[in-house]
Amino acid sequence: MRAWLPFLEWAPVYSKSEAANDLLAAVIVTIMLVPQSLAYAMLAGLPPHVGLYASILPLVAYAIFGTSRTLAVGPVAVVSLMTAAAAGQVAAQGSALYLEAAVVLALLSGLILVAMSILRLGFLANFLSHPVISGFISASGILIAASQAKHILGVPAAGDTLYEIVRELVPSLGSANPYTLAIGVGSVVFLFWVRTRLKPLLVTAGLKPRAADMIAKAGPVVAIVTTIGAVILFGLDARGVKIVGEIPAGLPPFGTPSFNPQLWWDLLPAAVLISLVGFVESVSVAQTLAARRRQRVVPDRELTGLGAANIAAALSGGYPVTGGFARSVVNFDAGAETPMAGVFTAIGILAATLLLTPLFRYLPQAVLAATIIVAVLSLVDFAAMKRIWTYSRADFAAMAVTILAVLFVGVEAGIVAGVGLSLALFLYRTSRPHVAIVGQVPGTEHFRNVKRHDVATSPDLLSIRIDESLYFANARFLEDTIYDAVATRPELKNVVLMCPAVNLIDASALESLEAIAQRLGAAGVGFHLSEVKGPVIDALRRSDFFSHFKGEVFLSQHEAVRELSPQTPTPVQLAAARNMRARATRTG
């Protein structure tokens, strides 16, 4: 019971001091979340109040079902972009069907997340590698920033890919609205300044770092209030500055989206990707924060929390939500102690929805676009690209394909291509594993690669180590490798396949081992195994392998050499090798 309703753990012992801390954090998060919610709804192609709706009930649902103490859920940039891409494929922005599609996406994502929780499918998220996620988020950041440029310029421009966006923007550069441009560029510059410079300034002025940070986080509110004032004062809306316009005040509309099988089916693949991306983003934020306070997040339970939040979003006219990095950090830093902070934030947003919406009428879209641009450009992580390029070309390839596909094909294509390529590269690598002919490190019972270490070997015994599980993709490679190694050594009497890195021998590889044993046997060469792991030997014993196998299975390679080739290494060889060893590297 407690596993499924984590709030039962903290709610019964909820204290006044915790309440005070949660309340303070909620006020700060609310101030940050109101403009973000409006902006991300715009990014998703939805009316701004939908963003507010997505920031009320989902927070309460997560407080009940989520395991993180400090995660703040709501609309986030990347998921908003994915929502826009998916809904845009089935309906035109602004249509009733588009809005319905967004709600259905939230419902489907919620159901998928809950199903994944029940079926314990959280591990699926592990197949999104860090380079793919990092590339996806960086590329989404660039794409989102580009998509907001039209609001800064005050020109109409559509387009889902970077190429389309640029193609639509370039011809309209000349017709940019000067007032919109002033508000947009001014807001971007101001928000960047707030983000990067204001905090050090305030600290220099004597504020405590935490307080300075909190004030800096309210920057968007200042920009919003100022620009609303400017629009009203100078009648800028009549001069072509696009404003948010009438926002319906009042409670979110409660109810289930209508069941439209074709629409649900069309949106299903996108909902799966939104669920996975949202889950990965949310869990990594939650784990980062939990580790700082030595708390624990249970990924399979997080699925329930996020699923409940998305279902709640769907039932209250919202769109897909997930745990956001920036707001969760603010919540954490502002001192939130329990998910009650989320409930208080929900009340705050509800109050804003009921009372403040008339004020947002004159809010220029350009300032919302500026908020988005400043937020998402911090997601673009060039350092990660460089680091991954240096470390592994295969990982970089997966990252690069993800980035290029997101920018020039689409967000969903980006994830699918990245995951597909990273899995394909892993499979390709395991299909051509590293192989080492090994010899004994003199003076030890340890065996290492003859190419890297000065080790003792014997001409009548070949010790070969395959550094991979033996399975269908490398079964033929295994056969070819051993046949080639044997063909070039006429003095050979025994071959030992050293298996410390073999974690699995599947049916295909088993047939290959039988073929090798038979073929070497026909050539008068003994074939043996060493250092075979427990689970692998158990599996071999289940088959009839040992009824034909004439070789030995040695516990250690040392034992194999002692038994099969006791005369080597000779003391003289050993001394020589020991001298050489002084020149060898320590590892490798």
Place this chain on the structure above:
Amino acid sequence: MRAWLPFLEWAPVYSKSEAANDLLAAVIVTIMLVPQSLAYAMLAGLPPHVGLYASILPLVAYAIFGTSRTLAVGPVAVVSLMTAAAAGQVAAQGSALYLEAAVVLALLSGLILVAMSILRLGFLANFLSHPVISGFISASGILIAASQAKHILGVPAAGDTLYEIVRELVPSLGSANPYTLAIGVGSVVFLFWVRTRLKPLLVTAGLKPRAADMIAKAGPVVAIVTTIGAVILFGLDARGVKIVGEIPAGLPPFGTPSFNPQLWWDLLPAAVLISLVGFVESVSVAQTLAARRRQRVVPDRELTGLGAANIAAALSGGYPVTGGFARSVVNFDAGAETPMAGVFTAIGILAATLLLTPLFRYLPQAVLAATIIVAVLSLVDFAAMKRIWTYSRADFAAMAVTILAVLFVGVEAGIVAGVGLSLALFLYRTSRPHVAIVGQVPGTEHFRNVKRHDVATSPDLLSIRIDESLYFANARFLEDTIYDAVATRPELKNVVLMCPAVNLIDASALESLEAIAQRLGAAGVGFHLSEVKGPVIDALRRSDFFSHFKGEVFLSQHEAVRELSPQTPTPVQLAAARNMRARATRTG
């Protein structure tokens, strides 16, 4: 040059005795191949002479470009079934478009195989695991046999899946043609008898086993001659026995198929699968035979040979071909020494096409169906199913899904599902690897699982071995495993991650290692690596990992324990452990 034209190796030194042997083998293979070619063309839904065309020029092309000395190419059962499935999706059997589709499939397969050869993509075939291939061939055998039942019964029935075939057949059982049924059932019984009983009988009668085998292989010819005689003698064609009918005599029609982009595009996926299946079947036959005579087959060159054969088939009005098992074994056993036997066979089939086609006019379709049924039922390998079930449930699952999908969805779906599932299962297994806490086997420098061996450990040192490459799919698992292990051991001072089974650390796992090092460091626990392999350490050195990493990298686990926990194991513990070891198993 020689690599691409393997005939340059044997042709210049071709001897008279080789020619004599090749000629004899060619005569026997021709006798076997003529009825097979007619039958498999019928299976592919094509006019019977198309099967003959596919058995002339492709054999010559393979003789020039193939590397196997004894492989006999031509129409085979499984590829014929795949051709029928693919062509049936774009046109109705009997239409000109259907015939064109078959020719285009041969051309596309040929081009794909040649492209794979040039791009060295032969390794792709390794991703078809033995259980998937075995399941695919068994299921195809069942499906083919079922599809031929209508010819045995003499009733019309269509259907691509087992369910459809049975549904169509059952209502027409009552209307079976008695003459057709007699010929069909009689032929099946006769051919089974020839296949299983005739050879022992002939051997008992004094013939040499090889001669007896050759005579038994001519069984289909006897059935064909007898039934043709019966049809002519009793006018059975007028009594409802379906006969092959007029076959155009003369040379195959040479020419390229017309370029129809839509048709080519539609057939492309099927052509890819036909290429892969044909390649796998052919290479495994070729390698089996080559191994018997200690010859060598070069898989990447085999792609050229098969590609050329298929292009030749397309240019001479044939359909996709590949190396067949039965005919290659006959060719081998009959003493073929060089691919010249294939050229002689081609001449034999050409002669049959020019001279014998009038005789085939009265050939009952039921006898061809009987030939197919007897041939394919030997492909159904229940023993393999049982063996794989015993050895590995994961391999069996891939096999079972392949079989069920072939029987009830389609041949292409079967391969795709089988390959997909076997890859997914491999990835799933690597995402939750086997983990062992290890200790020292007393009296040795060897370390094994504490759960399986009586080994010495120390409370302040945890040696943990992860039996898998560390990559994105198990990076989180690695973190969770180590955190959990550390959380339950308060006395711990050092953790050594033993990496003999780690063949790769990708960028995601590298981040996890850094996170682990940092978190254990914060808790005052040292984190070290041991037995890291050369290529892995090289990659780590390329990153900035060692600039933060405060632990040691030990060459061997023994060295790690000696340095980190020199006081253990004590002599008393060692003696105790040594006693216990007497009871332990030798391996595991």
